[in-house]
Amino acid sequence: MVEVTAPCAASDLLDRLSILDLKRTRLRSDQDRALAGSAYQRLALARDAQLPDLSAAAEAIDALHQSNGLLWDLEEEMRRAHSGGTDAQIAALSRRIVAGNAQRARAKRRIDTILGSALVEVKDYTTGAGGSSGA
Secondary structure: OOOOOOOOOOOHHHHHHHHHHHHHHHHOOOHHHHHHHHHHHHHHHHHHHHHOOOHHHHHHHHHHHHHHHHHHHHHHHHHHHOOOOHHHHHHHHHHHHHHHHHHHHHHHHHHHHHHHHOOOOOOHHHHHHOEEOOO
């Protein structure tokens, strides 16, 4: 069995854990929830060993998890809209997903800054007005 070990931003590890946590409770298949739980446990060990004190970043970590939960819900809505929604509903959901992704990127950047991560989340979302909402 292959297991890849590679450096990553602190926020990337925490983001992956957040998504796995959502999968542990939201996936429909018992087998898929179990796989997500197993991956969560393995990565949680790495988190605990390499990031022993997350208290300073607790608010940003919570914001990241909230963003991931919101994005999960919006993407579920988008899938339903694609099979029967209007173009206006799909466009509105697309805008909310873009905003949610920008919020998620800002939370990840805050986490990396607070924890002094050697690698940092970098995103550049261009706004409709030609500017950048960089996170």
